[in-house]
Amino acid sequence: MKTEIKKIGVFTSGGDAPGMNAAIRAVVRTALYHKVEVVGIMKGFEGMISGEFMDMDMHSVANTIHRGGTILKTSRCPEFKTPEGRKKAYDNLKAAHIDALIAIGGDGTFVGVDIFGKEYKMPIMGIPGTIDNDLYGTDFTIGYDTAINTVVNAVDKIRDTAESHDRLFIVEVMGRDNGLIALRSAIGVGADSVLIPDSKRDFDFLIKRLEMGRRYKSSKIIMVGEDEEDGGFGMRIGEMVREKFPNYDTRVSVLGHLQRGGKPTCMDRVLASRLGVSSVEQLLKGRKGEMLGLVHGNVAYTPFAAAVKHIEDINDSMLKIVEILSL
Ligand code: F6P
Numbered sequence: 001m002k003t004e005i006k007k008i009g010v011f012t013s014g015g016d017a018p019g020m021n022a023a024i025r026a027v028v029r030t031a032l033y034h035k036v037e038v039v040g041i042m043k044g045f046e047g048m049i050s051g052e053f054m055d056m057d058m059h060s061v062a063n064t065i066h067r068g069g070t071i072l073k074t075s076r077c078p079e080f081k082t083p084e085g086r087k088k089a090y091d092n093l094k095a096a097h098i099d100a101l102i103a104i105g106g107d108g109t110f111v112g113v114d115i116f117g118k119e120y121k122m123p124i125m126g127i128p129g130t131i132d133n134d135l136y137g138t139d140f141t142i143g144y145d146t147a148i149n150t151v152v153n154a155v156d157k158i159r160d161t162a163e164s165h166d167r168l169f170i171v172e173v174m175g176r177d178n179g180l181i182a183l184r185s186a187i188g189v190g191a192d193s194v195l196i197p198d199s200k201r202d203f204d205f206l207i208k209r210l211e212m213g214r215r216y217k218s219s220k221i222i223m224v225g226e227d228e229e230d231g232g233f234g235m236r237i238g239e240m241v242r243e244k245f246p247n248y249d250t251r252v253s254v255l256g257h258l259q260r261g262g263k264p265t266c267m268d269r270v271l272a273s274r275l276g277v278s279s280v281e282q283l284l285k286g287r288k289g290e291m292l293g294l295v296h297g298n299v300a301y302t303p304f305a306a307a308v309k310h311i312e313d314i315n316d317s318m319l320k321i322v323e324i325l326s327l
Contacts, residue, residue, distance in 0.1 A: 005123065005284055007037040009053070009098040012070040013044030013077070013105035013112070016260055017129045017143025019268035020070040023104050025061035026276020027127075032058060034284060039098055043073045044105070045080035045112060048089035053096050065269055068146075068262045074105075080112050083119075090120045099123070100288075102279050106130030106141070107308040110291055114304035123288035125279045126304060127272070131260055134178040136309055137302025138293025142275070144181070145267040147174070147259045151185040154255055159189070159221060166218035168210075168241065168248040172226055172234025174259050178310065179225035181259070183318050186223040192326045195237060196225040196314060203237070207244060209326070220248070274299065 010027045012020050024040070031038040040060065042052040054060070054072075064071055079085035093101075100123040103113045110126050117124040128135045131147035151173050162169045175181035179196030186194035193209045195202075206222065222241075227233035238252035264272070275292045278299045282292070291307040293300050 005036060005099045007039060007096075007098050008100050008102060008280065008283065009039045009041045009093060009096075010056075010072070010102045011041035011044050011047065011104065012072050012074045012129065013103060013109040014074060015106065015130060016069050016074050017131050017141070018068040018146035018260070018262055018264035019142035019272040020074075020104055020129045021061075021064040021067050022264060022269045022272035023127050023129060023142055023276040024070070024072060025064050026273045027102050027280055028056045028061045029058065030277045030280040034280065036280070036284065039096060040072045043075045044109070045077035045085075045089065046075040047073075048092060049077070049079055049085055051092040051096070053092075053098075066263050068264060076108065080116075086116050086119060089116070090122070093122070100283050101125075102127065102283065104129040104142075106132060107135060107310075110135075110304040110308050114289065117289050117304075123283060125283045125287060126291035126307070127275045127279050128291055128293060128307070129272075131181065132175050132178060133180045134176060134310060135291065135293070135307050137291055137295070137300060137307045139295055140267075140271060142268050142272045143260075143264070145271075146262060146265045148181055148185045148188060149265055150259050150262055151181060151255060152188040154258070155185065155189040155191075155221060155223075158253055159219070162219040162221060165249060168220040168222070168245075168250045170222045170224055170234050170238045170241065170250065170252045172224045172252065172254045174255070175225050177225075177227070179314060182223045182225035183314065183322075186322045187318065187325070189221060189223070190325065191223045191322060192220045194223045194319065194322050197227045197233060203240060206237075206241075209323075210241070210245060210248075
C-alpha cells in the first residue's frame with residue numbers, strides 16, 4: 001500500500017458506545033499489519049489538547065473486543081471548539097509526529113474533525129460510534145444494536161411488573177432528539193405506542209390509542225424518546241396520562257445510562273471491525289475528510305459535513321408497524 005503516512009493517531013470522543021473497543025482494536029491491528037505506527041490519544045479532543053498520547057502495539061488491544069466503554073477514554077470538550085484549543089492540539093500532534101487521525105464518535109466529533117482537518121490539512125477518517133444511530137451515511141452506528149438489545153431486555157423485565165400489577169409503564173430511552181432507539185425498541189418489545197419528540201405522532205394520538213385499547217388490556221408499555229432540550233419528556237408524558245386516565249396505575253421508568261454500557265453484540269463487533277480495517281486502509285490510499293459507514297451491506301464514505309446533517313426523517317412505516325401490531 002503506497003502512502004506518506006507513517007503514524008496514525010486514533011481516539012474516541014463524545015458519549016462512549018459499546019463496540020468502540022472493537023473499532024480501536026481493528027484500527028491498531030490494521031495499521032500494524034501495514035507497518036504503520038499507531039498512537040492512542042486519550043480522552044478524545046481533551047487528550048489531544050493536553051498531549052496525552054499512548055503508543056499502541058498488538059498487545060495494547062488484546063482482550064478488548066468484548067468490552068464495553070472505551071479503553072482510550074472519552075470526553076466532551078468545549079475547548080476544541082476554539083481556534084486556540086485546536087492550535088494546541090495540532091502542535092501536540094506535530095510534536096508526536098502523528099500524520100493522520102482516525103476519529104471514533106458521533107456528530108459532535110465529526111463537526112470538530114471536519115473543521116480541524118481543513119484548518120490544518122490533516123488527513124482524517126471517521127468511524128461512527130454512538131448509540132443514537134443519528135448519522136447520515138450508515139445504516140447503523142456502532143453501539144446502536146447493543147443499546148437497543150439492552151433496552152429490549154430491560155423492558156421485558158418491566159413488562160413482568162406491568163402485567164402482574166395491571167400497570168401502564170412509560171419507558172423513556174436515550175437517543176437525543178431523533179428517537180431511533182425508542183422507535184426500533186418499541187417494535188422489539190411489542191409496545192402499545194411510541195412517542196418521539198420530533199415525530200408526527202403527538203400526545204393526542206397517544207390518547208386515542210389508549211382509549212381504543214383500554215377496555216380489554218390492562219397493562220401497557222409506552223416507549224418514549226428523550227427530549228434533549230430540557231429533559232424529563234417521559235415524566236411529562238406520565239403526568240399527562242395520569243391526568244387523562246386516572247384509572248390507569250401509571251409508572252415512569254427512565255432507563256438512562258445503562259443503555260450505553262455492556263458487552264457489544266456480535267453485530268456491533270463485526271461492524272466495528274469492518275469499519276476499523278477499512279478506515280486505515282482507505283486513509284493509507286489517500287482518502288480523507290469522510291465518515292465510513294455500512295450501507296446495504298457495503299462500506300460507504302460520506303463527507304463529515306453531510307454525515308452530521310441528520311437528513312433522514314423518522315421512518316413512517318416503522319411508526320405504522322407499532323400502530324398495527326399493538327391493536
Ligand atoms: O449521544 C449519546 C447519548 O447517550 C444521548 O443519547 C444522550 O442524549 C447523551 O449522550 C447523554 O450525554 P451525557 O452522557 O454526556 O449526559
